[in-house]
Amino acid sequence: MRKELVKFAVVMLWAFGLLFPMLGAQIGFETFTFEWSRLVRVMGFVAVAYGALAAQRAVSAHRKRGHRDPGPGLAERVPPLWGWGILAAVALAFPWFADNYARDVAINVLIYVALGLGLNIVVGLAGLLDLGYIAFYAVGAYTYALLNTHFGVPFWLALPIGCVISAGAGAFIGYPTLKMRGDYLAIVTLGFGEIIRIVLNNWDRVTEGPNGILGIKAPGLYYPKLTEAGLTLGHVYLKNLTCLYYIALVIAVVTIIGVYRLDHSRVGRAWVSIREDETAAELTGIDTLRMKLLAYMLGAIFAGLAGAFYAAKVRYVNPSSFVFLESALVLCIVVLGGMGSIPGIILAAAAIIVLPEVFRDLELYRMLAFGGAMTLMMVYRPEGLIPARRRRLELHAREAFAEEEGNA
Amino acid sequence: MLKVEEIHTYYDHIHALKGVSLEIREGEIVCLIGSNGAGKSTTLMTISGVLHPARGRVLFDGQDIAHRPADRIVGLGICQVPEGRRILPRLSVADNLEMGAFLRRDREGIRQDLEKVYELFPVLAERRRQQGGTLSGGEQQMLAIGRALMGRPRLLLLDEPSLGLAPIVVEKIFGIIQQINRDGTTILLVEQNANLALGVSDRAYVLETGRVTLSGPSRELAHDERVRKAYLGEQ
Amino acid sequence: METFLQQMVNGLTLGAVYALIALGYTMVYGIIQLINFAHGEIFAAGGYIGVITLSFLQSRGVLEAHPTLGLVLAFALAMVYCAFLAVALERMAYRPLRDASRLSLLLSALGMSIFFSNGMMLCQGVYDKAYPIQLYSTGQFTVGGAVVSYIQVYIFVGALILMIGLNLFVNRTRLGKAMRATAQDKVMSALLGINANRTITITFVIGSVLAAAAGVMVGLYYGSVRFDMGFIPGIKAFAAAVLGGIGNLTGAVLGGMIIGMVEVFAAGYLASEYKDVFAFIILILVLYFRPTGIMGEQVDDTRV
Known part of the structure; x- marks a missing residue:
């Protein structure tokens, strides 16, 4: 958890460093102003997006221990x-x-x-x-x-x-x-x-x-x-x-x-x-x-x-x-x-x-x-x-194979 | 020193190692013989951390290193001379040797080791400015061994050092391997040339399709009927 | 004759810029076989940080008093910014795909390129951002009838210094050699204790630092920057990298110079509205007749 928080802090700092000049600086003809409001909003968005991705990673890492199949696509649930x-x-x-x-x-x-x-x-x-x-x-x-x-x-x-x-x-x-x-x-x-x-x-x-x-x-x-x-x-x-x-x-x-x-x-x-x-x-x-x-x-x-x-x-x-x-x-x-x-x-x-x-x-x-x-x-x-059936099999064949053999 | 316990390794889609165990004690030369595709190189690559076993442990000085990345394992003192030598072709001989000492910071020690390598292989000193890719096969093998020595290994893994070399060069290189061992480096040697390997090593393992089928002191194995038939070309 | 000399001067300036961008493409391609589509956008970001820095200094009156300091600061900040941007890019879009197919990696790069250029558009607007005027009209001198501005001299000398620095880094330092080792054989490099991920990050950073410098140079030269300024120069610089032999640093510099020259001369003597076409034609001809480029690095026969 602590590690996750440190990582989050680093990502946010990094994002801030990259975003503040681009989002904040307002250049006119020989004028320069700095605008905070947009920067704050976008940073909020970055935080939420990072949280969502981290959650997604955690979930998929959890699922990995269970089963690895990406699940049938919509196409396979509805009879073609x-x-x-x-x-x-x-x-x-x-x-x-x-x-x-x-x-x-x-x-x-x-x-x-x-x-x-x-x-x-x-x-x-x-x-x-x-x-x-x-x-x-x-x-x-x-x-x-x-x-x-x-x-x-x-x-x-x-x-x-x-x-x-x-x-x-x-x-x-x-x-x-x-x-x-x-x-x-x-x-x-x-x-x-x-x-x-x-x-x-x-x-x-x-x-x-x-x-x-x-x-x-x-x-x-x-x-x-x-x-x-x-x-x-x-x-x-x-x-x-x-x-x-x-x-x-x-x-x-x-x-x-x-x-x-x-x-x-x-x-x-x-x-x-x-x-x-x-x-x-x-x-x-x-x-x-x-x-x-x-x-x-x-x-x-x-x-x-x-x-x-x-x-x-x-x-x-x-x-x-x-x-x-x-x-x-x-x-x-x-x-x-x-x-x-x-x-x-x-x-x-x-x-x-x-x-x-x-x-x-x-x-x-x-x-x-x-x-x-x-x-x-x-x-x-x-x-x-x-996913196209064939393509999905190709993309996940290796993992499925290794798992199958690993459990054998 | 190194203990490999029941490792299973997959290479591409192939179950290449099916429960290999071996042990290497400080100061030994241990050899691993077997035919093409038996899993010898896969074993070395698993020890070096280029491949990771799906199951099993690799214990070095008692700690499990099976899932550490390759570049960390070098830092523990395990250096490999891989199959086909893998000289960096567009780096000079001197730079290839320098890269062998990549993780070391002791300038003085590196300089001394460089001198030692040039002493061991004078031809490398002559060609120090030449690009690695332009060397002959024998010179490349010497460079590969020299490069591994630059890492000051405690355990040196050698993969088929005799491959594709003239007999006279092979003899020289095996002489040097024994000398390296006498100077205090433990060696795990992989060879298809069983005769040669059993001649220089203390103990040996025979690998067949991903499993250890025989093991024991080299002198005994050299007289073992099965080994003589399968690997020493006797009828 | 005078126009010829003038075209030479302009071509060298442009060529130096292309060469700097091409170095980044060639290094990244050399180490992970990826056409880093977002490289052009990093170049553009460099140009933006340059104009932001200079405008800020101008508004505080610093630029008037210390123009040299202002320039140095603009270059330094742009380079640092792009280094951080490159690390983020590599982490987000490329590292997770280390074992994926090359098509996936290429598409990821393309996505980032579109993302960055639109991001810059949303941040800084659709219109050109002008560099402070007193900088790019610092004066000029005449050589044999050709007018050379000081800015052109600065660009050329600056590019030269960066290239020499890169050469020393790659050939003399431990990390530089490790970078070449990783490009030549990743497995062997790992067996020597070289951390591939770290080396790849360093490669991205160096390429991006050069591109950032090129971005500021272009801003100074043309007087303004725009969010999509990376697109066409990006392709041209890639053409330069291919022309020189992908993976080959000297080749990239030579290729950049040639593309710059060809463009300037073709625009001057043939048809200026088609000037962007010539770089593509050279690219196609080179790929067709001599895919290893003029310097001929060995090329492995793999596809996306």
Whole structure:
């Protein structure tokens, strides 16, 4: 107990030393004042947070003596089919019970579900850290924006083109980088993401620079129409948020099914083996470079899909939607939800998009909280909110094994 | 001096030691023989605290050191020359030796010991400025032993000092090992070359798949039929 | 010719700063194989402590009377602050993950980077904080047509002193050698009695002290600091570390100089709006054609 108190005192002193200049100093033009009130509040928060973590540690240390299993996740307590059924029903009925604002937020959630699951292929399944993922989202968005405003290409035709171009961009970026060691990949993708953003910002003739592209058409609905000229195609633009919601839902569902099928395919198993031990995977005859490239391209395709839809929904694109923080946000979704876990990522996407909407006053603290949560998650629960079964087994196999043998 | 009692150690997912016990008395050379994968190196790493046993005790001068971190155990006077020598490749020979005395503060004593090591292995003095990674296998073995001696060990753990060396170098190194022992250092020697090990040691343990199967004075074991068959290559 | 010389001077100044940051990346990577994403934020924190110290001294009238003392104090406090910050960072986010996968460690580092930069934004605001004006306009002289400000000279000389100090520490002192030993072989170092955790902490502290100095230098050079000032220089400095051969101190310094030069010359002669792109392109080219860097430290073939 005494030891704990000393530790607490040291931590508080340390935190005070780090916080007081940053929080207290108020610098104006040639003026300097010191403000205590904020500092006191934050120190109080640190004390509470430390207490909570210490309590958590004590509890888990206590539990360790009992049993070590992290407990079944939510996903295993609810029978999977039932869970998915309810989710589908809610998703289908949602726009009829919501106002436009809620529909708008829901569409954003669905876009981020697609993005999160797409990035999950790269990070969660293949184990490659991609910090420039949002670049492919930008490629999809700008592809549709340019094709539509210059050539009048309709959304449904631009969608596959956007996917192909995103996949191409994925291959183009992936090919030189995937030969590298994994952690270099992180920094190179970060660099590529920035390059794409800088190019979008400066290539005025094509991208209109920071002003962005205006006047993009919404997705159209086409139907045959009998006119004087004979049978032609009539169309209406689906600007209505309910319609857009259902398109987003289709994109999200396609992504969910696609990622699920990939995870449970031969390719998915190859990715897992690459993630666990690349050298061993190579020795068992897996063409690791091709597999990694495939993961990268598939991830890019889903981002391109989401990007094209985003451009069609907002009907305006500009480079500031594709900054590094967006990549970090999507990565947060994957990490918080649980790498490799589809239900986890859906839940995390919903939480990360909806929570800031609910707590508008705390908007400023959003990224602070996400950054902190990312580290806390890695330290305390690396398998995420709803762990993927396979992943959880991997992460806890060693402990379970040692325990089993130790008790034998 | 050192008493290992019924230790079970896991290495990766493998139950590598299944209840190993041994004892080393002050001033002895004790050897541990056995084939590849029998758990010899795991035993040394458990004594040194790089690995920790799931069960069992490691008593040094009567106190249990089984769960102390490796860097503390060195401070008690247990130094190891690990398998493969593990010379710090991008540190000079002199720096490698200096690191051997990392925990010591007695400058004068360190200087004397350095001279002693250079006397024991004159070739190291010649190469003192060279990077450790550029030495030949035999020189590296000498450097590894010299480095361990710089810690002024009371108990020296040697893991396969003969591995990959020419017979003439092996002979020289074993001569030096005996000399170190005569100067007052207790030695636990791990060897695959049973003939050699039984020749220099006082007592021996035979390790098979994580268990001690035989033990006794080296001279007796050298005549034991099972040992002769399994480890001395006789029909 | 005159512009060429001028670009040289500017490039050397910028390069010295990148080199200081790159040293921290390379040392940390060398010892625990982690791209410490939060390193750029530590650099920014150094810049903030510098401006806070100087503003405080200015408001009390001390800066007017003793500008040199003020500068020394700003550097010293920023370095001490970042040392403490680094220890906290290592303790909270990296030490608990010593045995975890490298992906977890990398994500933890990224989380801390986002956390710190947003933390600084919340503490000190979104806008630039200006350094006291009389410091960064202390005067200048001309060499062969190129204008050299005293600040540039201070930055270069300061960086040089720190690098020499680091070199002496790493090659001559017992702790410095222990640091290299731990980077080369952790198990063997433990068998020699070297406490890995302590050595790793020391590595973080030294890297952060250098980054803090770089932060104050940048503040003096450009006249202001901002919460996100660590992001782009961070990536560039990492590019410099890779260019020089990760884990190699001399390489990091060389790499920093090269990246600084390339950036200044590319901005001057090619296209200034793309100046941030060149460092990335160099990084990618180096990784593709010579992943061991120009100084070529040996690289183990492990992944995240």
